[in-house]
Amino acid sequence: MSENTFLAPTMMESLAARGHVVHGFDLNQHQVAFAKNRLKAKGLKAKVWRGRLQDFKVPKGARYDVAHCFVSTFKYIDTEAGAVSSLRRMAAALRPGGLLLLGLHLTDYKNSPPDHERWIGRKPGIRVVSDTWSAPADRKSRTEAMRTRMRITEKGKTRVEETLWDFRTYSPAELKALIAKVPSLRLVACHDFHYDLGSTRRLDLAYSDVLLVMRRA
Numbered sequence: 001m002s003e004n005t006f007l008a009p010t011m012m013e014s015l016a017a018r019g020h021v022v023h024g025f026d027l028n029q030h031q032v033a034f035a036k037n038r039l040k041a042k043g044l045k046a047k048v049w050r051g052r053l054q055d056f057k058v059p060k061g062a063r064y065d066v067a068h069c070f071v072s073t074f075k076y077i078d079t080e081a082g083a084v085s086s087l088r089r090m091a092a093a094l095r096p097g098g099l100l101l102l103g104l105h106l107t108d109y110k111n112s113p114p115d116h117e118r119w120i121g122r123k124p125g126i127r128v129v130s131d132t133w134s135a136p137a138d139r140k141s142r143t144e145a146m147r148t149r150m151r152i153t154e155k156g157k158t159r160v161e162e163t164l165w166d167f168r169t170y171s172p173a174e175l176k177a178l179i180a181k182v183p184s185l186r187l188v189a190c191h192d193f194h195y196d197l198g199s200t201r202r203l204d205l206a207y208s209d210v211l212l213v214m215r216r217a
Helices: 009-017 029-041 080-093 172-180
Strands: 023-026 047-050 064-069 094-105 115-123 126-134 143-154 157-168 185-192 209-216
Touching: 009 029, 023 029, 029 047, 064 080, 080 094, 080 172, 172 185, 172 209
Parallel strands: 023 047, 064 094
Antiparallel strands: 094 209, 115 126, 126 143, 143 157, 185 209
């Protein structure tokens, strides 16, 4: 199951090419169409549909060995009730012993300066420069204001697209408290964003990018 509102079509493609049964969803209809077309072009089978993390449904009778939600996608859920609902739904979609992989950025409220991240992507005829800024976290509202600006050059013409949104913030204590509200999930390991399975971490503020591995009871 590609449990990620950004679908990660390359990951779905890789898993499907290895013979896995792959399902995924996204709230954005364009993302869904892109994933479907990409998989179809590769001759790969996968089920893709529109859905939100808070209230998604899986095909009747479907159960999964692994669900994943990476790159802070989970932080788009802006309420505690929505976050609890999402984890419960993911747990219910897993077979007993199945794994939920959840990746997100932790917040240190005592040290939360403005941040900026840039990447550049290229393919024949297209160049994309993406800049993302985050404001200091607001502990009271548990939000951090985000802005992404993409400069896209295609066929000699450049356009700029900008998106503004708020992420929900999670300190290690807040994340532990959330997981405790879903007893069917048990935290079994933490890693950083190097995704090195041989290197585990504690769930604390010694690092900001955490990958949680949770097992369904």
